Amino acid sequence: MSFSIRPIASAANIIQFDFCGEQITFDFDRSIVPNNPVLSDETAITTFYQSLNPSNYDAVVKALLSYKDKFKPDDWLYYQLIRKAAQQISPKSDDYHRYTLYKWYLLNRSGYDARLAISGDYILFYIHCEENIYNIPYRMVDGKQYVCLNYHDYGNHIDFQKNVFTLIDMPFPGADGNFSYKITHLPEFNTGDYKVKDLSFNYNENEYHFKVKLNNQIQSLFVNYPVVDYALYLNIPLSHETYSSLIPLLKKSVKRMSVKNGVDYLMRFTRYAFLFEPDTEVFGSEKRLSPEQTLLYDQSDCEDRVALFYCLVKEIYNLPMIVLTYPKHVTIAVQFNKTYGKPIVYNGNKYSICEPSPQKEDLMVGQLLPELKKAPYEVAYVYTPQKK
Numbered sequence: 001m002s003f004s005i006r007p008i009a010s011a012a013n014i015i016q017f018d019f020c021g022e023q024i025t026f027d028f029d030r031s032i033v034p035n036n037p038v039l040s041d042e043t044a045i046t047t048f049y050q051s052l053n054p055s056n057y058d059a060v061v062k063a064l065l066s067y068k069d070k071f072k073p074d075d076w077l078y079y080q081l082i083r084k085a086a087q088q089i090s091p092k093s094d095d096y097h098r099y100t101l102y103k104w105y106l107l108n109r110s111g112y113d114a115r116l117a118i119s120g121d122y123i124l125f126y127i128h129c130e131e132n133i134y135n136i137p138y139r140m141v142d143g144k145q146y147v148c149l150n151y152h153d154y155g156n157h158i159d160f161q162k163n164v165f166t167l168i169d170m171p172f173p174g175a176d177g178n179f180s181y182k183i184t185h186l187p188e189f190n191t192g193d194y195k196v197k198d199l200s201f202n203y204n205e206n207e208y209h210f211k212v213k214l215n216n217q218i219q220s221l222f223v224n225y226p227v228v229d230y231a232l233y234l235n236i237p238l239s240h241e242t243y244s245s246l247i248p249l250l251k252k253s254v255k256r257m258s259v260k261n262g263v264d265y266l267m268r269f270t271r272y273a274f275l276f277e278p279d280t281e282v283f284g285s286e287k288r289l290s291p292e293q294t295l296l297y298d299q300s301d302c303e304d305r306v307a308l309f310y311c312l313v314k315e316i317y318n319l320p321m322i323v324l325t326y327p328k329h330v331t332i333a334v335q336f337n338k339t340y341g342k343p344i345v346y347n348g349n350k351y352s353i354c355e356p357s358p359q360k361e362d363l364m365v366g367q368l369l370p371e372l373k374k375a376p377y378e379v380a381y382v383y384t385p386q387k388k
Helices: 042-051 054-071 075-089 096-109 217-222 240-254 259-272 291-296 302-316
Strands: 002-005 014-019 022-027 114-119 122-128 138-141 144-148 194-203 206-215 321-326 329-334 344-346 349-353 378-383
Touching: 014 075, 022 054, 022 075, 042 096, 042 114, 054 075, 054 096, 075 096, 096 114, 096 122, 194 240, 194 259, 194 291, 206 217, 206 240, 206 291, 217 291, 240 259, 240 291, 240 302, 259 302, 291 302, 302 321, 302 329, 321 344, 321 349
Parallel strands: 002 022
Antiparallel strands: 014 022, 114 122, 122 144, 138 144, 194 206, 321 329, 321 378, 329 349, 344 349
16 A cells, blocks of 8 residues: 655655555655754744745645545554654754654644744654653643653753743644544554564473564554553554464463463463563663563563553453552452452452562462562552453
C-alpha cells in the first residue's frame, strides 16, 4: 500500500519513506523550507509560522491523514509517523528547532492541540492530554493539561528553576483534539521484518523451547513512550506475528494442565526465560515495557514481568487479576476458583499471589516474598474480565 498525493509531477520533489511496512509518498519542494536564523525566540518562531503557506503542505497533510483514515493508528503511533515526515522535510540534525516546529505544525494541521514553550535555546513541545503521564514535564493552560513530547531530546533533564519557559501564543484554528497514549492495536508489519528469538526455560524437569517472532521496529516506536498508568501499558497488545508465534504454543503446552498449574507454568516462563535487570541499569531511568517489549529485550525488571504475565494469563485464561505495588517491588495476584497461600483480599474477592520475577527462593503460586509480608502495598490496577 502506498499513500500518494501528487498534484505536482516532478520526480525531484517526491518524498517517499517506509512507515511500519507502508510506503508514505508525497510531493514536497524542499526549497520552500524557510532558512531562518536560530528559531529560539518568540518573534523568530512566530515569523516562521506566518511564513508557511498552508497550500505548500497540503500534500503532506493529506498523505498523513490518508494513512490515519486507512489504518486508524492510535495517537502515539500517528505521532511517530509525523516525526518521520518532519525528519524528511527538515532533518533533526540540520536544525533541531525547525524540525520541532514542523512536528508542531503537522500535529496541529492534523487537528491536535499542540503548544510550544521556550527558554533561551530550549524549545519544548506540548500536546493536550488528560491522562496521567509520569516523569515528563506538563503544564496547565486554561484548565487543560499539556504534556511534553520532546523532553527526551534534552536527556530528560532541564533545570526548571534556572530556566523559566514562556508559552508562545500562536492560535491554530481547528486544532483542538485531545491526545491519548492508549494503544489499542499495533501496525501490520511486513512478515519479513520479524526476527526469531529463541526462548527457553525448565518446568518440572522438562525444558521448553519457543521460537518467538519479534520486530525491532517495536523498539523504535516505543523508545520515547513515557511512563503511563498501569491500565494503559499493561493492555498494549502484541503484534499479530508475535502473538501467533507464541500464544498458540503456550496454549498447547498448558492444554492438559489444571488452571492453577497452567498459570504456574506461565509464571515460570515469565520468571525464567529472561534475565533480570533494573530499568535504571538498562535505560538509565524508570521505563515500563509493554508485553512485546519485554519479549524483545534481553533484560527486564519486575514491572515488565508483571506486564508480560498479565498479557499471557489474560489471553490464555482471562482470569481476574490485581497489580500490587510495594515501595520497592511490583507483583500480581490472580483470582482462581480457590485460593492458594494467604490470599490478598480486595473488594471482597480473594486473589493468590503469582510472582513473575526471579527471586532468591523458588516461590510457588500463592507465595509472597517474605520481606513483603508486612510491607504496605497499593492495588494499582484491577482487571475484571468482561462477561460474554
